Amino acid sequence: MDTHIGAAAPKNPRVVPTAVPRAPGSGLTLVIKLGTSSIVNEKTLFPKMSTLSLLIETVHEMRLMGHRVIIVSSGAVGMGLKRLNMTKRPQTLSQVQAVAAVGQGRLMALYDDLFGQLDIPIAQVLLTKDTLAERSQYLNACNTFKELLNFNTVPIVNENDTVSNSEIRFGDNDTLSAITAGMVNADYLFLCTDVECLYTDNPRTNPDAKAVRLVEDIASLKVQVSSPGSSLGTGGMVTKLIAAELATAAGCSTIITIGSDPKRMLTILDEMAAHHHDSPSTKFEPSVGTLFVRKPNPMVDRKWWILHGLADRGCVYVDEGAANALRKKTSLFAAGIVDVEGVFGGDQTVKVVWKREVDVGDGKKETRIEEIGKGLVNYGSSEIARIKGCKSYEIHVVLGYVDSDCVIHRDNFVLAK
Numbered sequence: 001m002d003t004h005i006g007a008a009a010p011k012n013p014r015v016v017p018t019a020v021p022r023a024p025g026s027g028l029t030l031v032i033k034l035g036t037s038s039i040v041n042e043k044t045l046f047p048k049m050s051t052l053s054l055l056i057e058t059v060h061e062m063r064l065m066g067h068r069v070i071i072v073s074s075g076a077v078g079m080g081l082k083r084l085n086m087t088k089r090p091q092t093l094s095q096v097q098a099v100a101a102v103g104q105g106r107l108m109a110l111y112d113d114l115f116g117q118l119d120i121p122i123a124q125v126l127l128t129k130d131t132l133a134e135r136s137q138y139l140n141a142c143n144t145f146k147e148l149l150n151f152n153t154v155p156i157v158n159e160n161d162t163v164s165n166s167e168i169r170f171g172d173n174d175t176l177s178a179i180t181a182g183m184v185n186a187d188y189l190f191l192c193t194d195v196e197c198l199y200t201d202n203p204r205t206n207p208d209a210k211a212v213r214l215v216e217d218i219a220s221l222k223v224q225v226s227s228p229g230s231s232l233g234t235g236g237m238v239t240k241l242i243a244a245e246l247a248t249a250a251g252c253s254t255i256i257t258i259g260s261d262p263k264r265m266l267t268i269l270d271e272m273a274a275h276h277h278d279s280p281s282t283k284f285e286p287s288v289g290t291l292f293v294r295k296p297n298p299m300v301d302r303k304w305w306i307l308h309g310l311a312d313r314g315c316v317y318v319d320e321g322a323a324n325a326l327r328k329k330t331s332l333f334a335a336g337i338v339d340v341e342g343v344f345g346g347d348q349t350v351k352v353v354w355k356r357e358v359d360v361g362d363g364k365k366e367t368r369i370e371e372i373g374k375g376l377v378n379y380g381s382s383e384i385a386r387i388k389g390c391k392s393y394e395i396h397v398v399l400g401y402v403d404s405d406c407v408i409h410r411d412n413f414v415l416a417k
């Protein structure tokens with residue numbers, strides 16, 4: 001237990017994380033990610049009407065089975081290109097953003113028409129990396145998802161392309177879908193793409209490439225995945241593996257499957273249900289697609305958010321004692337801080353780094369930098385600059401108030417791998 005020193009009430013009281021609870025009973029929370037290649041014909045740029053209709057029927061069946069479904073959909077740029085009679089993605093970011101602004105409305109109109117035929121209400125959720133890096137906005141988005149699912153809608157998520165600049169972009173919707181899956185505590189994330197599953201090599205160029213059906217440990221995967229995505233989309237297999245790593249760490253099993261045959265998701269769900277009937281394990285070999293098994297001990301919501309925490313707002317440098325203490329799961333106190341970098345407020349995520357001078361012989365010294373982990377700070381950068389090196393009881397004297405006796409509480413700190 002960290003001792004609280006000082007009488008002032010916390011200025012930034014911790015917000016209690018309220019991620020969406022797991023669906024009760026047989027009902028699962030499912031996130032389906034559709035890449036541009038599943039939505040828009042690469043040559044004609046017309047929407048793939050038959051695929052989309054099959055998808056909507058599949059979602060309808062999933063809902064009849066008691067599942068809750070969220071779609072992460074690309075396609076705004078593709079649809080916008082068609083509307084503006086353009087034949088390929090423009091070169092400048094602002095043009096791409098403008099095209100996405102044209103296409104996003106048409107994309108949602110199409111979803112609304114199709115889902116509307118089956119009496120399914122939809123909702124548009126546009127997110128950016130920047131806003132999700134703010135803990136309170138992240139939690140607001142979690143709460144909105146919760147209500148949208150309570151209202152029985154199908155939330156349809158995309159990146160808010162119009163406001164996302166290069167530094168604050170997800171860029172590909174694979175990552176966004178994994179973040180979404182974490183936010184709603186999804187049981188399954190389906191990454192729909194233009195290949196049937198993960199292969200040991202690119203099946204288009206190597207006829208000996210073998211299908212990989214089950215992945216238990218992404219780090220030990222031996223596959224060649226350097227190929228880029230389609231001409232319109234931005235992701236490829238690499239971003240799918242990153243997404244799978246993120247989602248499985250949050251306790252969400254992830255499946256790569258082909259977007260042109262949405263019904264395969266039902267096959268996988270049936271196989272999963274049959275498997276669960278015999279065994280409690282989430283590990284099974286599907287007959288289609290590739291399953292990435294979720295981690296048995298998923299990170300709790302807040303720690304997952306901190307670690308994958310989107311954008312670090314700065315860096316706090318610590319001394320050896322603090323570095324060792326953090327590794328032993330103690331909170332970070334001002335006394336162990338030697339420097340601060342970046343401009344950030346309280347309640348933002350920062351990197352914690354041990355910076356030390358090492359003797360390298362001949363009277364020479366070298367600076368070594370070691371990342372200890374990431375944490376959510378209780379004080380902003382200007383406050384930390386003033387209290388660094390201070391004992392906890394001195395914070396009140398220096399700042400005139402005390403928000404917390406520690407700069408990063410151990411519950412809000414995640415060690416680097």
Ligand SMILES: N[C@@H](CCC(=O)OP(=O)(O)O)C(=O)O
Pocket residue numbers: 034035036037073074075076077078100158159161171172173174229232233234235236
């Ligand atoms: N937000 C963009 C999608 C980004 C993108 O290209 O994603 P993807 O097709 O999944 O690689 C859009 O709606 O066009």
